[in-house]
Amino acid sequence: MEEVVLEDKRVFLFLNNLGDTPFDQFWIMISGTWIWIPLYIIFLYLxxxxxxxxTLLYILLFIAIGVTISDQxxxxxxxxxxxLRPxxxxxxxxxxxxxxxxxxxxxxSAHASNTFFLASYLCLLLKDKLKWFPYFLFFWASVVSYSRIYLGVHFPIDILVGATVGTLLGFVFSLLAQKVIRKQASEVGFKS
Known part of the structure; x- marks a missing residue:
């Protein structure tokens, strides 16, 4: 385990030291919450x-519950x-x-867990309707996650574990959402 921790620190130092002062504000912004509100509005629109x-109300309820669980x-x-953080x-x-x-x-990393939760959840709900969307979602989640290494607040393993947990939770919650969607469709006699 000690070797894994040392390698994690080495990879962290390499990735963290790729940064330069002129880019700091950009990565602080990427790591923020408010900057992504327009993107969340686009997700809602899609x-x-x-x-x-x-059905949308159930999907949003599952997002709220899933992100809360992911974060907590x-x-x-x-x-x-x-x-300790780096x-x-x-x-x-x-x-x-x-x-x-x-x-x-x-x-x-809660940032990694939450963004990968959203990426996997939305990917599984919209992949058949928007073929390009999964690529965009996972790129977005990866960029947000990398920002945490750049800023010096997370090690790569923190990001990998967060991304894994978020992806698994997103998968489970999307299965639950799809089950509710199918049940509603059969009860009402229409397909969502």
Whole structure:
């Protein structure tokens, strides 16, 4: 396990040191929440165009529950595992770029978990209707996740575990949503 942690630190330092001061504000923005509101509105519009209103409400409910679970489980792990964020790790502070620093613990990334949850959930609900959409979603989730390494707040393993957990949760919640969609379609006699 010690070798894995050392390799994780090496990869982190490589990726973190790719950054340069002129790009810091861009990556802070990418890592933010408010910048993505227009994108979330586009997601909502795409769902609205492809599903009936009643079905859409269930889809949105599953998104709200799924993101909440994704976010809260990462918080439980942060304090359960208690792995210091890179920006709080004394062995790294002289070798890394610290652009921003969050709370003390960082395993695993809620940003990665939440964005990959949305990516996998929406991908499975809209992939048949928009062939290009899955590629865009996972690219977006990857860029947001990388921003956390760039800023110095997460190790690569934090990102990989967050992305894995988020993807699995997105898959499970999309299956639940599809089950509700099929049930509604059979009850009402129409297809969503």
């Amino acid at each position: 769902l609205y165009k492809n599903y009936k209103l009643r 489980v990462s918080g439980i792990f942060k304090y359960g595992v208690a792995r 920006c709080h790790d004394p062995s790294l502070q002289d070798h890394m770029r610290i652009v921003k620093c969050g709370g003390q613990f960082g395993f695993y």
